[in-house]
Amino acid sequence: MSNQDWDIIIKPRSKFKIIDINALFQYKDLLFLFVKRDLVSIYKQTLLGPLWLILQPVLTALMFNFVFGKMSGFSNDGTPSFLFYLSGVTIWTFFSDCCLKTSETFSSNANLFGKVYFPRLIVPLSVITSNIVKFGFTFLLFLVVLAFNLNSVSVGLHAFLLPVLILITAGLGLGFGLIISALTARYRDLKFLVQFGVQLLMFLSPVIYPISSLSGNLRSIILLNPMTSIIETFKFGFSGHGYFSWFYLGYSFAFMLILLLVGLFMFTRVERNFMDTV
Amino acid sequence: MAKTVILANNISKQYRLGNIGTGSAVHDLNRWWKRMNGKEDPYLKVGVENDRSIAGGEYVWALQDVNFKIQEGDVYGFIGRNGAGKSTLLKIISRITSPSTGEIKFKGKIASLLEVGTGFHPELTGRENIFLNGAILGMSKSEIKSKLDEIIEFSGVAKYVDTPIKRYSSGMLVRLGFAVAAHLETDILIVDEVLAVGDAEFQEKCIGKMKDVSKAGRTVLFVSHNMASIKSLCNKGILFDKGRVVTDGDISSVIEQYLSMNSKIIADGTIPVGSSSAGSGVAKFKKLQLFNSKNESVDFVGYNNPLRFQFGIESSLAVNDIISDVRIYSMDGIEFAHAMNKYTQTMISLKEGYNEISCSIDNSLQPGKYSITIGIHHANGMTIDFVENVFDFKVLSIPDGDGNGYIYDWKSGYVRLNSEWKNN
Numbered sequence: 165m166s167n168q169d170w171d172i173i174i175k176p177r178s179k180f181k182i183i184d185i186n187a188l189f190q191y192k193d194l195l196f197l198f199v200k201r202d203l204v205s206i207y208k209q210t211l212l213g214p215l216w217l218i219l220q221p222v223l224t225a226l227m228f229n230f231v232f233g234k235m236s237g238f239s240n241d242g243t244p245s246f247l248f249y250l251s252g253v254t255i256w257t258f259f260s261d262c263c264l265k266t267s268e269t270f271s272s273n274a275n276l277f278g279k280v281y282f283p284r285l286i287v288p289l290s291v292i293t294s295n296i297v298k299f300g301f302t303f304l305l306f307l308v309v310l311a312f313n314l315n316s317v318s319v320g321l322h323a324f325l326l327p328v329l330i331l332i333t334a335g336l337g338l339g340f341g342l343i344i345s346a347l348t349a350r351y352r353d354l355k356f357l358v359q360f361g362v363q364l365l366m367f368l369s370p371v372i373y374p375i376s377s378l379s380g381n382l383r384s385i386i387l388l389n390p391m392t393s394i395i396e397t398f399k400f401g402f403s404g405h406g407y408f409s410w411f412y413l414g415y416s417f418a419f420m421l422i423l424l425l426v427g428l429f430m431f432t433r434v435e436r437n438f439m440d441t442v
Numbered sequence: 443m444a445k446t447v448i449l450a451n452n453i454s455k456q457y458r459l460g461n462i463g464t465g466s467a468v469h470d471l472n473r474w475w476k477r478m479n480g481k482e483d484p485y486l487k488v489g490v491e492n493d494r495s496i497a498g499g500e501y502v503w504a505l506q507d508v509n510f511k512i513q514e515g516d517v518y519g520f521i522g523r524n525g526a527g528k529s530t531l532l533k534i535i536s537r538i539t540s541p542s543t544g545e546i547k548f549k550g551k552i553a554s555l556l557e558v559g560t561g562f563h564p565e566l567t568g569r570e571n572i573f574l575n576g577a578i579l580g581m582s583k584s585e586i587k588s589k590l591d592e593i594i595e596f597s598g599v600a601k602y603v604d605t606p607i608k609r610y611s612s613g614m615l616v617r618l619g620f621a622v623a624a625h626l627e628t629d630i631l632i633v634d635e636v637l638a639v640g641d642a643e644f645q646e647k648c649i650g651k652m653k654d655v656s657k658a659g660r661t662v663l664f665v666s667h668n669m670a671s672i673k674s675l676c677n678k679g680i681l682f683d684k685g686r687v688v689t690d691g692d693i694s695s696v697i698e699q700y701l702s703m704n705s706k707i708i709a710d711g712t713i714p715v716g717s718s719s720a721g722s723g724v725a726k727f728k729k730l731q732l733f734n735s736k737n738e739s740v741d742f743v744g745y746n747n748p749l750r751f752q753f754g755i756e757s758s759l760a761v762n763d764i765i766s767d768v769r770i771y772s773m774d775g776i777e778f779a780h781a782m783n784k785y786t787q788t789m790i791s792l793k794e795g796y797n798e799i800s801c802s803i804d805n806s807l808q809p810g811k812y813s814i815t816i817g818i819h820h821a822n823g824m825t826i827d828f829v830e831n832v833f834d835f836k837v838l839s840i841p842d843g844d845g846n847g848y849i850y851d852w853k854s855g856y857v858r859l860n861s862e863w864k865n866n
Contacts, residue, residue, distance in 0.1 A: 170449075170547040176540055194577035201574060205565040208606070279560045280578055281537035350470075436540045440457060 266341020559619025
């Protein structure tokens with residue numbers, strides 16, 4: 165019997181193959197069931213249920229508004245301050261949830277991965293999908309708040325870039341998450357730094373301050389952060405106040421592509437023998 | 443000729459012992475460096491056997507040079523002691539981990555059942571979990587939908603199907619999990635000892651379902667320690683020991699080899715001097731052996747096969763008409779059965795010198811391990827010699843030769859009483 169007749173061949177090290185689209189497609193139902201599970205199970209046995217999806221970012225934005233806006237007097241670019249913080253928080257929460265949740269792929273699914281095979285990439289993909297859904301809810305809330313402030317902001321054409329922004333953010337979160345998950349599968353040291361790192365990255369992104377309040381070297385450094393142009397474009401599109409540049413948006417996109425490739429490569433390397441080292 | 447659906451070539455799997463920590467980083471770097479220079483992995487040493495009882499060594503081979511070929515429609519039983527490498531092989535076949543060397547090729551769709559109810563989420567309802575679990579096992583949503591009613595009916599938890607499964611009893615969870623698994627439609631099915639759960643009625647149902655699967659011409663790989671269920675389900679078997687294949691062939695010959703490998707055959711059955719705990723000492727037990735149907739001295743008997751003991755007694759004088767008895771103890775020390783020559787009015791006498799007495803006991807013992815105490819006494823009850831817990835033996839769940847085995851995974855009592863049942 166020649167090799168072509170076999171459906172599956174298991175070897176110690178497979179050829180350079182990053183992603184098996186066919187296998188992923190076969191398990192697409194599983195992806196959506198995971199999404200459903202994530203969304204349904206989180207808010208079971210809570211009184212407010214899915215309302216928490218909206219309340220969480222509101223509470224964070226209120227806190228930022230109080231601490232950074234009222235107490236510290238940070239600039240908010242001329243946007244009504246609650247709206248300013250809410251727009252930052254909306255995008256940032258999406259990114260950090262994607263990143264943190266994806267980074268736990270191996271550690272929180274060890275039990276499942278030890279018992280049954282399915283393309284492991286389904287798990288991070290389902291995490292990203294459910295976070296897009298959650299983002300949808302937060303964004304609806306954002307639109308409501310925006311509607312109340314229409315007289316002091318101007319929504320521009322750049323708002324139509326939103327799908328691109330979502331795509332890049334999801335890609336960045338997934339890429340970072342995959343790399344971290346691959347690195348923490350064997351040595352868990354990094355796990356302790358991840359939470360801290362994401363928080364640090366938030367302060368290096370224009371979430372609580374506008375890029376217009378910076379100048380010189382600091383501004384150049386902050387612009388190197390791929391999240392910067394996304395948050396600024398979002399604010400520019402929906403409030404008219406912010407920094408927009410095709411160059412930096414393109415930079416974020418390229419950054420996301422490279423990060424995603426590296427992440428996928430590392431992830432596939434680890435998933436093969438992960439169960440022996442967990 | 444039937445098609446080959448699984449072909450394994452030189453499968454080996456190495457595991458690292460001890461903790462993964464700071465030391466393993468050094469090994470990883472070393473390994474990476476060697477690979478960059480085109481050399482072999484320095485830690486993949488060939489030729490070290492997997493023997494758990496011997497300490498030492500940082501790496502262990504859980505599997506070594508395993509080769510086999512499985513044909514379409516075969517129901518294969520994987521047999522071996524704990525640590526023989528069965529589970530490692532199942533993990534490799536189910537693609538949970540990859541082998542260190544070698545390759546396996548498959549033809550057709552595979553599903554593995556290493557656990558029932560994998561991925562059940564406690565907060566979701568039974569119905570939602572059927573979908574989730576089915577999808578994890580590789581079914582599509584429409585496939586599950588079309589079988590949903592069957593699955594619910596098979597599980598027998600129809601009443602609770604819209605309740606979160608965290609409220610289920612463990613038995614209900616198992617039933618639900620197996621019900622989903624039983625409706626998987628794949629060419630190759632890999633089953634680990636999942637049948638060792640649930641009540642008797644459900645187990646019968648599961649075994650029946652497994653038989654249907656194999657009758658439908660699908661290939662099944664089955665791992666279990668219950669020889670009775672392996673014997674009733676499988677037609678072929680592979681015996682593993684210390685990570686290697688010992689035998690590959692017909693199921694009954696494989697089981698036989700497994701059992702003889704497992705038992706410690708008593709070479710001569712000598713009872714050590716000073717074992718007696720009571721008695722006048724006129725005569726002494728010297729030897730005790732248990733024989734199977736092939737007249738081999740063993741420490742186990744098949745299910746329902748007679749216990750054939752032979753005693754060697756050294757006597758200093760001739761004693762007419764003695765009482766000779768065997769007391770059977772469970773492993774928790776309960777003396778629950780007794781055999782004695784007087785029950786059958788058999789006359790036994792000792793002559794001066796060496797005597798041999800044989801005793802055959804109908805074996806209605808439940809499968810398990812037992813211990814015996816033996817004694818000889820004068821007709822008036824005075825004890826001549828008495829040796830407590832002289833010998834341990836096992837009753838297997840399958841008979842030696844033909845006949846039915848003990849198919850249940852539970853056990854009640856130590857002895858099956860003869861009984862007649864009828865509808866009135």
